Amino acid sequence: MARFYKGLTDPYGRPIEKKVLTEEIAAPTIGGVRSPLTGYPGDGLDPQRLAMILRDADQGDPLRYLELAETIEERDLHYVGVLGTRRRSVAQIEISVESASDAAADVDMADMVRDWLTRDELSDELFDILDAVGKGYSFTEIIWETSEGQWRPERLEWRDPRWFRPARRDLATPLLIDECGNEQPLPGGKFISAVIRAKSGLPLRSGIARMASWAWMFKAFTQRDWAIFTQTYGQPLRIGRYGPGATEDDRSTLFRAVANIAGDCAAIIPEGMAIEFVEASNLGTGHTNYMERSNWIDLQVSKGVLGQTTTTDAVSGGHAVSKEHRKVQEDIERADAKALSGVINRDLVRVWIDLEHGPQKRYPRIKIARPDEEDLDQLSNSLSRLVPLGLRVQASEVRDRFGLAEPDEGSEILGGASHETHSSKEATSQALQQMQREAERPEDAMGAAAHEAAEPALGSLVDRVRAIVSGADSLEQAQAALEAAAGSAVAPADLVSSIRQAILLAWLAGEAHEADRPDD
Numbered sequence: 001m002a003r004f005y006k007g008l009t010d011p012y013g014r015p016i017e018k019k020v021l022t023e024e025i026a027a028p029t030i031g032g033v034r035s036p037l038t039g040y041p042g043d044g045l046d047p048q049r050l051a052m053i054l055r056d057a058d059q060g061d062p063l064r065y066l067e068l069a070e071t072i073e074e075r076d077l078h079y080v081g082v083l084g085t086r087r088r089s090v091a092q093i094e095i096s097v098e099s100a101s102d103a104a105a106d107v108d109m110a111d112m113v114r115d116w117l118t119r120d121e122l123s124d125e126l127f128d129i130l131d132a133v134g135k136g137y138s139f140t141e142i143i144w145e146t147s148e149g150q151w152r153p154e155r156l157e158w159r160d161p162r163w164f165r166p167a168r169r170d171l172a173t174p175l176l177i178d179e180c181g182n183e184q185p186l187p188g189g190k191f192i193s194a195v196i197r198a199k200s201g202l203p204l205r206s207g208i209a210r211m212a213s214w215a216w217m218f219k220a221f222t223q224r225d226w227a228i229f230t231q232t233y234g235q236p237l238r239i240g241r242y243g244p245g246a247t248e249d250d251r252s253t254l255f256r257a258v259a260n261i262a263g264d265c266a267a268i269i270p271e272g273m274a275i276e277f278v279e280a281s282n283l284g285t286g287h288t289n290y291m292e293r294s295n296w297i298d299l300q301v302s303k304g305v306l307g308q309t310t311t312t313d314a315v316s317g318g319h320a321v322s323k324e325h326r327k328v329q330e331d332i333e334r335a336d337a338k339a340l341s342g343v344i345n346r347d348l349v350r351v352w353i354d355l356e357h358g359p360q361k362r363y364p365r366i367k368i369a370r371p372d373e374e375d376l377d378q379l380s381n382s383l384s385r386l387v388p389l390g391l392r393v394q395a396s397e398v399r400d401r402f403g404l405a406e407p408d409e410g411s412e413i414l415g416g417a418s419h420e421t422h423s424s425k426e427a428t429s430q431a432l433q434q435m436q437r438e439a440e441r442p443e444d445a446m447g448a449a450a451h452e453a454a455e456p457a458l459g460s461l462v463d464r465v466r467a468i469v470s471g472a473d474s475l476e477q478a479q480a481a482l483e484a485a486a487g488s489a490v491a492p493a494d495l496v497s498s499i500r501q502a503i504l505l506a507w508l509a510g511e512a513h514e515a516d517r518p519d520d
Contacts, residue, residue: 008354011346014188016355021144021189026159026176033181034163039064042071045217054213057204060171066162069135069209072216078298079212082305083134089329090336091126093368098400100362107396107406109353110364114405117366121155128158129340132194136207139164139174140192142348144355151355153348156192171202189351194343196336198304211304219297226290241274307332337368376402382475390466391478 008016028036041053041064050068057065073080095117099110125140132138139161145154165183167173174193175183186193197206238261240254254273302309307328345365353363379401387393399406407413468485472478 008189008359010188010351012188014185016189016351017187020187021142021355022146024141024143024157025187025190026139026141026163027157028160028163029179032179033177034160034179036160038070038162039067040071041068042075042216045220047217050213050217054210057210058171058202060166060168062165062204063162065204065210066135066160068213069207072209072212073134076212076216076219076301079216079301079305082302083208086305086332086336087127087130087133089333090130090340090368091123093333093337093370094403095122096367096369096400096403098365098367099396099406100360100364102394102396105357106362106364109357109360110396110400111405112356113349113352113364113366116153125156125158126340129156129192129194129343130196130336131158131161132196132207133198133336134207134209134212135161136197136205136210137161137174137193137195137203140194142190142192142351151352153352156348159191166202166204171204189355192343192347194340196339208305212301215297215301215304219294222290222293222297226294229290243272246273334369341366341368371403379475382479386469386475386478389462389469391469391472391475393475 010016026034028034030036041049045068053064053068056062073083097110097114097117100106129138129140139159141157141159143154143157145152163177164174165177167175167183174186176186178184195203195206197203198208198211199206238258240258242251242254246254250273299309345363349366350363353360379398383391383393383398396406464485465482468481469478472481
């Protein structure tokens with residue numbers, strides 16, 4: 001039977017009720033208040049109506065605004081393209097999980113979250129949560145599953161934001177519209193409430209769709225005028241001429257012929273009648289204004305959604321400009337990924353851990369971010385240099401940075417046994433003892449003498465390096481301190497003397513070895 005810890009609350013302080021968690025409470029109903037059928041406020045939209053729609057949303061009634069946001073995505077291919085690019089770029093990023101510590105319980109909780117993240121549906125679920133990028137906020141219902149005797153999120157269901165409404169007292173606290181049309185507080189632990197702001201302020205006024213609605217309306221005007229212009233001037237003016245003796249039937253026949261040419265491109269007329277095609281030669285390049293205006297509006301939308309234009313529009317500017325524009329898009333992607341990570345950690349991971357293991361002081365955290373290969377290489381090099389010198393590093397932190405899970409019991413492990421059973425100091429000590437034993441062999445007497453002569457100087461140098469590393473707060477700080485010490489330090493006199501003695505002993509050992517060799 002699934003465990004349940006009483007007295008739990010979600011991060012907002014709302015009580016978590018077991019019965020509510022096991023029910024699907026915000027599904028659509030055709031005949032109910034939460035109908036999937038939507039209105040179309042974009043039909044015949046003009047500045048006055050748009051201002052009224054936005055004003056109603058500001059006063060706590062966002063229904064028409066949300067329907068308009070949906071309409072814009074359906075009717076503007078450019079807007080839905082750049083918005084989809086922004087959402088999908090984050091939804092497809094690989095997710096890592098950081099455990100709270102190296103303790104077995106913390107590692108197990110992190111592995112539980114990692115296993116859940118391997119679901120194939122996750123990318124689509126994240127894409128739906130990122131609906132908040134356009135509308136300003138989104139709501140996703142967590143469908144909890146307990147059939148195996150444990151709590152686990154079975155799936156995440158996107159819910160139409162029209163079925164939620166901000167509380168009138170602050171226009172920020174979300175309320176659920178129940179089946180009777182009444183406003184109810186969101187149940188604890190049941191929804192992922194994502195807010196991703198394009199600007200500071202209330203969630204209702206922070207979505208990109210609010211800004212894009214004006215651009216879409218003016219672009220619609222331009223496209224309508226462009227269509228009328230094309231229909232009127234895209235074909236030459238047809239003039240039918242009839243003689244003075246033409247009857248009413250003759251004129252009607254001629255008119256029908258002229259009119260039908262536009263659609264049918266073919267007609268027949270009695271002999272003696274003539275049709276003349278007159279092309280407008282005084283239009284110049286004025287008809288290109290419609291295209292230029294539509295393209296300009298698309299550029300503004302690209303800037304609003306992606307922060308730049310080069311990656312989506314045919315804008316020249318050279319490699320340097322394209323590279324800088326790509327960096328801008330990456331900055332926005334990182335911000336969205338960080339916001340999404342925080343939302344899932346707060347509304348899903350923490351609630352899940354509380355349900356399954358009870359409240360914790362620290363929780364595993366998911367991190368949505370593209371791995372920086374250069375940084376990982378630098379980290380690997382730094383660890384290989386500093387750990388043998390005594391730097392203490394938490395193993396779980398290193399695994400999390402590289403996206404590696406805790407090895408399972410009995411699994412094949414890469415690396416020697418010393419990495420699993422001894423600390424770096426113990427491994428270093430064993431290596432020194434082995435060197436000492438090797439040096440004590442009779443045939444290596446000169447090597448032992450060299451080791452004995454150099455040991456005090458080397459020990460002093462190792463102690464100095466160990467002190468620098470121990471005083472550092474991070475790998476980067478330790479590396480910088482060692483580089484600074486190496487650049488400014490003067491080699492100790494005793495170490496210089498020891499090196500000279502070692503060189504002399506090595507030469508003498510070679511001479512002795514050659515002298516002992518039998519003559520061929």
